[in-house]
Amino acid sequence: MTEVETSRTKAWLMAARPQTLPAAAAPVIVGTGLAVHEEVFALLPAVMAFVGAALIQIGTNFANDYYDAIKGADTEDREGFTRVTQAGIISPEQVKLATIVTFALAILSGTYLVYVGGVPILAIGLVSVLCGWAYTGGPYPLGYHGLGDLFVFVFFGIVAVMGTFYVQATAVLAEPLTTTVPAGTVTLAAFVASLPVAAISTCIIIVNNVRDRETDAEAGKRTLAVRLGYRWSRIEFVALLALAYLAPLWFWPISGEFGPAVLLPLVTLPYAAVIARTVCTRTGGEALNPALEGTGKLLALYAVLFAVGLSI
Secondary structure, eight states: OOHHHHHHHHHHHHHHOGGGTHHHHHHHHHHHHHHHHTTOOOHHHHHHHHHHHHHHHHHHHHHHHHHHHHTTOOOTTOOSSOOTTTTTSSOHHHHHHHHHHHHHHHHHHHHHHHHHHOHHHHHHHHHHHHHHHHTTSSSSOGGGGTOHHHHHHIIIIIIHHHHHHHHHHHHHHSOSSOSSOOTTSSOHHHHHHHHHHHHHHHHHHHHHHHHTHHHHHHHTOOOHHHHHHHHHHHHHHHHHHHHHHHTHHIIIIIISSSOGGGGGGGGGHHHHHHHHHHHHHOOSHHHHHHHHHHHHHHHHHHHHHHHHHHHO
C-alpha cells in the first residue's frame, strides 16, 4: 500500500471515528445478555443488529463531519478530534456521498432484521436512520437545537437495547414478518436494562459538547451544553452516571429474577468517578478529549460486565 493510500485510509478512519463504536456495540451486548437469560438468544439477529447499529453510528459521524463543516460549526478554534471536511482532508462531496452510502447500507443490512422482526423493526429502523441524518442535517438539525442528548438517550440506548432483545426474542418466539408485537418480546426488564446504556452513551455527547461549548455558541450551534451552561451540563452528566449505577439494583435484589452477578458493573464506579471529576473541573480539549475516550471505554466495559451479570 502506498503512502497516499495509507493516508487516505487513515483519513476515512478519522471521519468514521471508530472510537465512537462502543456506543453501537454496547446496546447489542446488553440486549444479548438479557436474551441469554430469557433463553431467547439468536446469534444471527444479534450480529445483524450490531452491523446495523454500527452503520448508523458511522453514517451519523459522516453526516456530523459534513454538516458541521458546511454550516460553520467546525472551525480552527475547535479543540476536538480532527474533522476531515473542515480540515480539507476529504472533499465535502465525498463525505456527503459516504454518508448516503453508509445509511443505505444500514437500510440494506436491516432487511434481514425486518424479515425476523416484521413491521415494528421496519418502522424503528427507518426512524433511526432518519434521526441519524437529522442529528446535524435537514431543516431542523437536532444537535443544533439542544435535542442531541435526547436523541442519543432514546436511539442509542432505549431503542437499541430493546430492539436487540426484540429481534432475538421474535426470532425464537414468533413467525417471520410479523405485523404485531409478539408477547414476551418487549419487556420491562429490557427497558430497565437499556437505561444504563442510554445514560452513559449520552454522557459521551455531554463531554463532547462541554468541550465545544464556546465554539458551538459562537457558531450558533445551540447544543444542550450551550443552553444549560457548564454547571447544569455537569449536573446532567453526574445524574446520568447515577442512573447507570442505580439501574442494576432493579434486577437484584428488587426484581428477584436475577442473581447478584448483575451488580458486576459497579466495579467500574471508581473509573467513572475519575472521568466525572475531569468533566466537572475542566473545559479544554487537552483534558476532555481523553475524558471523551474514557467515557467510551467506560460504556464498553460497563456493557460487557452488565451482559455477563444478566446472562448468569
